[in-house]
Amino acid sequence: MDRAAAQRRTDQVRAFRQELAALEQEGVFAPDPALRDRLTAHHAALLDRLARQFDVDTTPRTAQLSLGMRVAALLGAVALIAAVVLFFLRFWGSIPVAGQVALLAAAPLLLLGLMEYVIRKPGARPLAELFALVAMGAFVLELSALQSIFALRESPHGFLAWGALGLALGHGYAFRGPGFAGVALLGWWLLTMLAETTGGTWRDPARVPELAVAVGFAAFGVGMLERLRPSEVLPCYRLIGLTGAFAALLWLATSGSMNGLGLSRRTAEVLYQLLTLAASVAIITIGVRRGWRETIVAGTGAFLLLAVIKSVDWFWDWMPRYLYFLLLGLVALLVVLVLRRWRLAGRPA
Amino acid sequence: MRARAWVAVGIVLLSTAAALAQAIWNRSAVGRETVLTERETPISGGSRDDTALWLRVQFVTPTDSAWGGWLGTARLAALGADTTVEATRRRQMDSRPAFAVLELDGPAWREHASERVADHARALADDSSPTRRDSLLSLFRAGLERESRLVLVDAGPDAAALAVRYPDASRHLILPAVVRTFVEYRFHDGPRAPVDTVLGSSIQLEQHSLLVSGDAARLVRAPNRSGGYRVTLATGRSYAPWVRRVEAE
Numbered sequence: 001m002d003r004a005a006a007q008r009r010t011d012q013v014r015a016f017r018q019e020l021a022a023l024e025q026e027g028v029f030a031p032d033p034a035l036r037d038r039l040t041a042h043h044a045a046l047l048d049r050l051a052r053q054f055d056v057d058t059t060p061r062t063a064q065l066s067l068g069m070r071v072a073a074l075l076g077a078v079a080l081i082a083a084v085v086l087f088f089l090r091f092w093g094s095i096p097v098a099g100q101v102a103l104l105a106a107a108p109l110l111l112l113g114l115m116e117y118v119i120r121k122p123g124a125r126p127l128a129e130l131f132a133l134v135a136m137g138a139f140v141l142e143l144s145a146l147q148s149i150f151a152l153r154e155s156p157h158g159f160l161a162w163g164a165l166g167l168a169l170g171h172g173y174a175f176r177g178p179g180f181a182g183v184a185l186l187g188w189w190l191l192t193m194l195a196e197t198t199g200g201t202w203r204d205p206a207r208v209p210e211l212a213v214a215v216g217f218a219a220f221g222v223g224m225l226e227r228l229r230p231s232e233v234l235p236c237y238r239l240i241g242l243t244g245a246f247a248a249l250l251w252l253a254t255s256g257s258m259n260g261l262g263l264s265r266r267t268a269e270v271l272y273q274l275l276t277l278a279a280s281v282a283i284i285t286i287g288v289r290r291g292w293r294e295t296i297v298a299g300t301g302a303f304l305l306l307a308v309i310k311s312v313d314w315f316w317d318w319m320p321r322y323l324y325f326l327l328l329g330l331v332a333l334l335v336v337l338v339l340r341r342w343r344l345a346g347r348p349a
Numbered sequence: 350m351r352a353r354a355w356v357a358v359g360i361v362l363l364s365t366a367a368a369l370a371q372a373i374w375n376r377s378a379v380g381r382e383t384v385l386t387e388r389e390t391p392i393s394g395g396s397r398d399d400t401a402l403w404l405r406v407q408f409v410t411p412t413d414s415a416w417g418g419w420l421g422t423a424r425l426a427a428l429g430a431d432t433t434v435e436a437t438r439r440r441q442m443d444s445r446p447a448f449a450v451l452e453l454d455g456p457a458w459r460e461h462a463s464e465r466v467a468d469h470a471r472a473l474a475d476d477s478s479p480t481r482r483d484s485l486l487s488l489f490r491a492g493l494e495r496e497s498r499l500v501l502v503d504a505g506p507d508a509a510a511l512a513v514r515y516p517d518a519s520r521h522l523i524l525p526a527v528v529r530t531f532v533e534y535r536f537h538d539g540p541r542a543p544v545d546t547v548l549g550s551s552i553q554l555e556q557h558s559l560l561v562s563g564d565a566a567r568l569v570r571a572p573n574r575s576g577g578y579r580v581t582l583a584t585g586r587s588y589a590p591w592v593r594r595v596e597a598e
Contacts (some may be wrong), residue, residue, distance in 0.1 A: 089398055089401070150368075153371075165361065172357065200443075203527065207440070258440075
């Protein structure tokens, strides 16, 4: 069992308790007192164990507080990363090179140690995630500063190292923040490598935008592997992958001359518009069937963006503005109606 | 600590070791050494929030309005850039790794300086009296004497081949660079005049600013320094540069 499964089980117990209380109140069902005591004791022990082992939220109030802590931790991480970078820049001029290297190498390790210490404390997951993000920031600073200190040749492999650390923290500790950063950085590195192997350079990863489409959908494919653990990290692959793939597809659909297949601008634009349309519908379908919220959001976003872009191309110049926005509203309404139909189809008869 | 923490620590340690190994390997042999002055390596940046001392490698890039810019289509093709009109239409920007050859105080600099003086004299000829023109020209020459005498003379994909072609390390610096090509539009006079599309190019050093620390930084920063300074710039096995020495002039 991972943390997401533990949270699902906790939510089930909470819902079960509420439903049992409602049934009792409505006079439909009244369990035997001995059975109720056994159930209550079992659930109390279960929730206590899950809370201790996985730091799950056992009440709506703790869930709200957790959300608040996560938001505060994210903002805190951004501010602390800025503090670490500016602290180093403020003093590195007066530190000898050996001291600079020692300081740079020690910072991410100290922060990782702090994260490992904090995560063992009850209810301190958001704080541990904050230290994980700051450790990543310190690691980015370390490699960038080492490159400046020793005037090392520029290379894209820093993205590999940073992405690997993000994924190690995402998979190892079920942290979504480092997970998102890890997938994005590793995807970028992969794109630069593919750009090199296809005759370009790593400095120009957008040279063949089709590669970004391939890398994005490959990341989404990884996010579909439900056996991959922990399950909290899977949405990172799906969301980052789809964002990258659809961004590249929409770019190709509107700037066909950038295509890397040697197609004419017009042919490429029509082809990629059709592909974006087909891919967004397919992604929404997958998202609805699997119950993946971020997948539905990404697919719907791409579909609506394509609709807006194409409607501007087709209608903006010759149609009255009110009619244009009416048409746009009707397209959005159509999407809502289709999604509603799917939603109703999912309900029990 | 658990295994998951060791994985994260391992990634940090391995990456740090790789970066340091790269630096040690580069500096394990001094390939070339060139002595520059304050003109070529002025102090760059530095503020209350960034206390590091950087020396910026300044150089002159000749200009040429031909297709491919000063680098020319042959050099760009050698770097792997497609310079055909069709490719330029399809892809308006490209970048390629390269090595730049910078000549110090040589024929290229003298040609550049005399061209600039001649251009300036032509510009002044129309609207200045002879006395005023001479005075402005001498001021311009004095300005030129403070500018960098490093001039870009060549670029190529293979540093070793360039080192063979330019063996005098005291005169020619070979540094890692990035060559960019781009489309330029030239507008002619008149509303119906045609617009020329030209392939341009530019070159930038990978590390245009070099970090200086310790005694060298103190010497450069010294408030009572009367003259300039001389910088011994070395490049190593991977042609990555570093400041080896700084001396007062």
